């Protein structure tokens with residue numbers, strides 16, 4: 573059963589780290605990832621994964637390698653860099669809130685770089701800057717920790733700090749996508 577993923581991406585949906593290769597070297601150095609996957613653009617998770625990502629339940633069973641059961645396992649998938657922000661949504665997604673009046677916009681737009689008008693207050697904003705409260709998100713460069721259920725695990729402050737340092741001080745955030 574595939575549950576979904578934890579997605580890490582720069583808070584600025586247009587931002588791509590200058591040098592993704594050196595970012596992955598750094599993530600390998602701190603033990604988040606190890607060897608590259610063969611089947612897709614991504615990595616196996618490293619020995620510090622359980623310290624850098626905090627699981628909320630008690631002693632969860634986390635599979636970190638593919639095995640004969642064929643069950644899905646946690647690994648990191650790389651999505652991007654894309655030429656413009658892409659939107660990731662899932663079963664868990666909620667309508668975003670307007671930046672100005674904070675009301676939910678049920679008829680929200682999914683195309684970045686065009687101003688969408690809030691039906692409540694008329695405020696116009698780029699949909700890429702919508703706040704989905706961790707239930708969806710836009711990005712040009714997304715790191716997906718596969719096989720994590722919404723809210724099951726959160727990135728540690730140390731990991732977010734590390735990602736920020738590795739991308740010239742640009743802050744990162746996370747959200748969840750449920751299949």
Ligand SMILES: [Zn+2]
Nearest residue numbers: 670673690693
């Ligand atoms: Zn509004």
